[in-house]
Amino acid sequence: MRSNFVFQEIWVGLRRNLTMTVALIVVVAISLSLLGTGLLFVKQVDSTRTYWQSKVEISVYLCTTASPNPNCHGSITPAQQQQIQTTLSSMPQVQSATYVSQTQAYQLFKQDFSNDPSYVSTVKETDIPPSFEVKLRNPEADYNIVASAVTGAPGVDSVIDEMTILDKFYRLLDGARNAVIVVALILVVAAVLLVANTIRLSAFNRRRETGIMRLVGASNFYIQLPFLLEGVIAGLLGWALAAALLIGVKSLLLNNLQQYFSYNVGLSATDLVEVILLAMFVGVLLCGVTSFVTLRRYLRV
């Protein structure tokens, strides 16, 4: 094997149809970075979901004097509160039920909106209802059972499942993710066609050389290797661009997005590296296999 001969041939091939090569690299780069973005999205949504899944609770808000609910007749009595506490604790689906008094709730409220003091100042302690924060063993399955057990019980104002609030958020994220992946897949198809076309052009441009190579008994491997590597190298260059774009997406977009949430579910560097490596695998495989299949059609023995 004469490696510098092979590399010389690759260089000639890539240079001869430079425009096609550039187009190929750009399309591979964009499709891989979109695919990577989609994967990062998936990871982000997953990590957010697991984070919330462990945190999600049912909030059972109790009546106060200010409650407009007709079910409430003034503030909840200690007996009613005791009754709700026993109902909840006796249910097997409930992991824990913690009473949050008005004072505690107000403290938490002040903490959550600490960066907006003017808003905090408009809310009095008595405006915030006390509540039971109920933790479920299996939030998705058991929500209805637990919620119906306390809904309408004396002294209960309203029952709010945080899952229903999060569902909307998830649907948004899922939709965005699916859109990115669909576009990425379309681009992957475009990339495959472009690889096939580039290799075909390259094979056509060098049909004189390959004809002579066949004639003097060069092995198929030797004839096809420059073309194959041409595709793979273009794929790798595209991947390198995609990797840079992905690092940009992660550090600018996702990390910025992170600042809007008070909880930390950011993606680690390993997640990013994983996605980038996967993109490389996809890119090289895509270009390599397409080149190989194209060559089988255009460089027959």
Add this chain to the structure above:
Amino acid sequence: MINFDNVTKIYPNQNRAALENVDLAVNKGEFVFLVGPSGSGKSTFLRLILKEERPSEGRIHVAGKDLARLTNWKVPHLRRRIGCVFQDFRLLPNKNVYQNVAFALEVIGKPRRFIRRVVPEVIDLVGLEGKHERMPDELSGGEQQRVAMARAFVNRPMILLADEPTGNIDPATSIGIMKVLDRINRTGTTVVMATHDAAIVDSMRKRVIELEYGKVVRDQVRGVYGQAY
């Protein structure tokens, strides 16, 4: 060296056979002219030897190998033992004489030192000494054909196939080409040359195989081009 055993070749979508029941043997070191009008099957004959085509019927042995049993994987190795020269030279226009000849060795992975030693020898053998650096378009037709012959012979093949090598060359220059082919033949290489050139065939007095409509109509040991022409 080359054995055709009742070979018939029918191309797809054609009702007439390109070769029909061809049964002949070419021995090691022989010089054979293949004559006949266009479309008589000369090129098919050569392509079958290279396993560029498969016979529809019959068996072909080349250099002791049954081509039907030769896997695609092994075909390049067969072709390394066969040199080819064509009417249209088929040189690489962007490589000079030396590079064109060296290309044939580079692509079969020969070491550089070997190439540096062998290529100048062969260029001298075909009579192009001192023209290593010339590009193909700076050479005459005869000189270009000599480069093509050097390329075909540089790997010391057992068989040299020539498909109308003098077809694009004037008679005076053709004599030089034939001298080179004769020189190659004298090294023990079997030469099969398809041609239309009656004067050359008549002057060489070698074995002549005449094809007509795919059939062998004449096979003479010391023949001439033919009375009919």
